[in-house]
Amino acid sequence: MKAVTTEQIRHLDERTIAAGIPAIELMERAGYAVARTTFALLKKRDARSVLLFAGKGNNGGDAFVAARHLASAGCAVTLTLLCRRGELRGAALHHFQQLVGVKVLEWPDELPAAAVIVDGLLGTGFTGVVREPYAAAIEFMNHQSAPIVAIDVPSGFAVRATVTVTIGLPKIELLKNLDSAGRIEVADIGLSGDVVSDIELIAPGDIHLPARRRSMHKGDCGHLLIIAGSEGYTGAPVLCAHAAARAGVGLVTLAVPREIYPIVAAQCPPEIMPCPLESVTGKFDAVAIGPGLRAPVQQDFSTNVVLDAGALVPEAIRPGVVITPHPGEMGRLIGKSATEVQATRWETARQFARDKRVTLVLKGAGTVVTDAASPLWINATGNPGMAKGGMGDALTGIIGALLAQGLPALEAAKVGVYLHGLAGDLAADKHGSRSMVTTDLINNLGAAFATFE
Numbered sequence: 001m002k003a004v005t006t007e008q009i010r011h012l013d014e015r016t017i018a019a020g021i022p023a024i025e026l027m028e029r030a031g032y033a034v035a036r037t038t039f040a041l042l043k044k045r046d047a048r049s050v051l052l053f054a055g056k057g058n059n060g061g062d063a064f065v066a067a068r069h070l071a072s073a074g075c076a077v078t079l080t081l082l083c084r085r086g087e088l089r090g091a092a093l094h095h096f097q098q099l100v101g102v103k104v105l106e107w108p109d110e111l112p113a114a115a116v117i118v119d120g121l122l123g124t125g126f127t128g129v130v131r132e133p134y135a136a137a138i139e140f141m142n143h144q145s146a147p148i149v150a151i152d153v154p155s156g157f158a159v160r161a162t163v164t165v166t167i168g169l170p171k172i173e174l175l176k177n178l179d180s181a182g183r184i185e186v187a188d189i190g191l192s193g194d195v196v197s198d199i200e201l202i203a204p205g206d207i208h209l210p211a212r213r214r215s216m217h218k219g220d221c222g223h224l225l226i227i228a229g230s231e232g233y234t235g236a237p238v239l240c241a242h243a244a245a246r247a248g249v250g251l252v253t254l255a256v257p258r259e260i261y262p263i264v265a266a267q268c269p270p271e272i273m274p275c276p277l278e279s280v281t282g283k284f285d286a287v288a289i290g291p292g293l294r295a296p297v298q299q300d301f302s303t304n305v306v307l308d309a310g311a312l313v314p315e316a317i318r319p320g321v322v323i324t325p326h327p328g329e330m331g332r333l334i335g336k337s338a339t340e341v342q343a344t345r346w347e348t349a350r351q352f353a354r355d356k357r358v359t360l361v362l363k364g365a366g367t368v369v370t371d372a373a374s375p376l377w378i379n380a381t382g383n384p385g386m387a388k389g390g391m392g393d394a395l396t397g398i399i400g401a402l403l404a405q406g407l408p409a410l411e412a413a414k415v416g417v418y419l420h421g422l423a424g425d426l427a428a429d430k431h432g433s434r435s436m437v438t439t440d441l442i443n444n445l446g447a448a449f450a451t452f453e
Contacts (some may be wrong), residue, residue: 001186001203003170003378006124008195012168016192023091026189027058030151030167031065031095033187037165038066038116038149039073049076051146053107053137054120055078056083059151061092063101063120064150071101078103078112082121082133083370085364107133109407117141117148124171125158130156142309154180169268170201175378176346179367183425184380199346199376202418206377207452209415210248210405222249225284226397227277227299227311228291229256234263234294236309239438241272244288244397246445247416249404256279257295288400289316291393304403304412308396319357322409326363346376359409361399361417363392369413369419377414381421386441394438395420423448 004012017023043281050065054060063079070076079102088096105111119141121134124308130138138158141148144357147162148154153174155160161182166174168191174181186203202205213220224244228237234256241254250274256264258276265274286304289297295311306322312329325336334341334352341348342364349368353360362368369377398420426447427440 001170001201001205002195002197003172003175003199003201004168004195004197005172008193008197009124009168009171012191012193012195016190018330019192021190021192024094026067026191027061027091027095029189031062032069032188033060033148033167033185033189034118034120034151034165035068035069035073037163037185038070038118039075039106040073041116041147041149041163044131044224045115045147048074049112049114050078050118051111051114052077052118052120053141053277054079054081054083055122055134055155056087056089056092057119057123057125057424058092059123059155060088061090061095062151063118064092064095066118066120066154067102068099069097071099076099078114080109080111081106082137088259107137111140114144114146117144119148119150119155119159119161121159123152126156130158132421148182150181160317169195170380172197172199174229175199175201175366176378178380181380183383200375200377202369202377202379202414204452207415207418208411209452210402210407216248221248222285222401222406223251223283224249224251224256224397224400224404225280226252226291226295226400227256227280227287227289228393229260229264229299230292230294230310231257231260232292233292233294234260234267235390237264238267238272238287239390239393239442240291240397240400241274242269242397242439243394243442243445244401245269245271246442246449247398247401247419248449249401253280253282253284254402284404285406286400286403288326288396304409306399306403306412308392313376317356320409321358322359322361322399322403322413324361324363324390324392324399330362343404350376358428359413361395363395363412367417367421369410369417371410374410381418381423381434382424383428384422385428385431385436386421386424388437389421389442390438391424419445419452421447422451 054138056064150161150164164181290308290311328343359371367379423444426444
């Protein structure tokens with residue numbers, strides 16, 4: 001799904017209106033999408049009170065529509081205006097005049113407690129420093145315990161949203177500010193026209209799993225070889241192999257140094273075939289190398305290969321492989337610090353993938369996936385609970401499993417990072433982002449994959 005600039009989305013709005021869909025209708029569709037997401041959060045919390053903040057622009061108008069729909073659904077709705085009523089114009093004014101059953105206050109009136117907050121203050125057209133009274137309203141929102149639904153973008157990228165319902169298409173600036181965005185939902189409001197963009201958000205419509213015939217057997221589902229582990233790093237290979245098995249591959253052979261083989265074999269799920277590294281024989285559909293590995297691997301595999309962690313050394317990176325560095329590992333490959341990599345994540349990923357002709361997965365919030373000829377694909381699934389040891393090992397196993405099942409490198413990487421993040425989100429829902437661990441993510445891979453079966 002293409003990500004767009006503020007100027008591009010403005011042109012799409014103008015074309016759509018010129019094609020016969022009035023601004024009032026576009027605002028109605030946007031506000032209804034916000035109401036739907038807000039209502040789902042209320043239902044999850046078994047609550048009905050909503051507090052909406054609205055400015056005078058289109059975001060405010062979307063908030064008016066959302067308030068009306070929430071009120072009609074039986075919610076207790078309070079709307080707080082950050083402008084005078086006389087400042088409202090156009091479609092926003094029209095929808096404000098349609099409000100029924102909504103308590104309207106003006107900032108800084110005393111505000112009630114609410115189970116969910118909606119941020120409809122500042123949209124994509126805002127630039128510069130957030131000033132009063134908006135700064136105080138944003139500070140108020142951020143200090144509440146209630147989840148926040150941001151409309152289109154978090155206001156000034158200063159609101160710490162739980163969910164951002166971005167309107168029409170994802171915004172490039174939003175994808176660069178994921179710390180503010182929370183989970184991203186894209187509301188299709190029927191915009192007309194095409195855009196040219198080399199930035200894409202990995203969306204559900206981009207996830208295509210390998211086909212499964214009823215008559216398939218394990219040999220038809222791919223054989224993945226994993227080379228991993230070293231003394232002191234016996235958990236990484238097991239997590240990698242377990243995730244690979246959950247990702248649908250028919251066979252998983254896990255090769256580890258002989259000195260840790262007994263420990264790893266004792267930890268492996270029964271579906272995994274562990275063996276000492278020097279005894280590896282046979283043909284494999286894909287190879288995953290690196291989790292917990294310290295010594296370089298000498299074998300040269302001509303098949304589909306994904307490299308991670310200890311395998312991310314310059315001499316192993318050849319055209320056609322998939323590499324999955326975190327920012328520190330990326331920095332070591334190009335002679336820069338992790339901080340420097342983070343400051344130019346997109347540009348660094350694009351340049352390295354083109355120079356080395358590899359498929360690159362640059363991990364982190366907003367994982368970047370690209371290759372020598374493709375756009376930058378940005379992933380928005382996942383959460384802070386995934387900032388724990390072992391998560392990258394699981395991702396390597398998932399991508400390796402998808403390669404072994406026949407997905408091309410770029411597709412395996414895109415699908416892998418999306419479903420890895422989705423499983424992490426499901427794990428966080430069950431265990432909380434603070435307490436979830438990598439095995440929780442792996443145990444939710446089945447539910448993540450089932451979403452697309």
